[in-house]
Amino acid sequence: MKLGILLTTSPENENTHTAIELAKAARAMGHEVSVFLMEDGVYNVRDKNFAALSEAGVKIALCALNTEDRGVEKVDCALFGSQYDHASIAHDSDRFISFG
Amino acid sequence: MKKIAVLIRRPPLNTILNAEALRVSVGMTLRDDRVSVIFIGDGVWSASANLDPAKIGRRDSKKEFDVLKMLKCRLIADRASFESRGAGEPVPGVELVARSEVIRTLNESDIVIPF
């Protein structure tokens, strides 16, 4: 199964922990997981535990416009993408969950 | 083709999220899925023609509304929320509908993105 996750809150929100645990559990069961970050959610690429998801095979993409507004520098663990990538995750996923 | 609903629930002038929800709605059309935008609760203020964010130096969403209409996305606002707040006239292209229609639209959506 392909799981898509949208995360729009910063790491101080419990959503980050929930999204991390959900993504890890889904990967452990062999599912494909893609996460899209928007708004203050883009700050999650600076969170060590969140960034580690990419090593577990979770694909992370984010809204590059939102990172520009917030001065978030490019990192290797995430695709600094666009709403096209967001739409693609929604389009291609079997389940899509939004955390905001 | 998937049915995607973007749900706008908050008052618009203390957050950029409503404007961003409309930008996301435009973005969600890019893989040719069918997008509906639903305004409910205090979110109906974003669909009010009376709202003028420029008066406090905030961006308006005219461009998003224009593109969503051009792409034939469905824009609906919960009539009860709209009328109970005296939100005036809706933005042209936004249809006021019964609560049951809002629920039906949410129910038939493959994906709901709440803001």
Place this chain on the structure above:
Amino acid sequence: MQNHAECGDTMAVAEIDLKGEVCPYTFVKTKLKLEELEIGDELVALYDHAPAVENVPRSLRNEGHKILGIKEIGDHLWQVRIQKV
């Protein structure tokens, strides 16, 4: 729109100026313009939003179009040549 003299056939070149536009309008407007063109036609698009210069060509390739070239032609100004496939 003009014909490519050197091609000698009906392939046409269209232009779109997307200075001042950000995501997702950079892609939306490029896509809508491509829909007006014939297969094989070239679209020359101008962007001044840096993320668009990486993301729009990547998304267009994903849609099956061909990127003929990306060139920085000024300070924060890029020209992307796209062939409709």
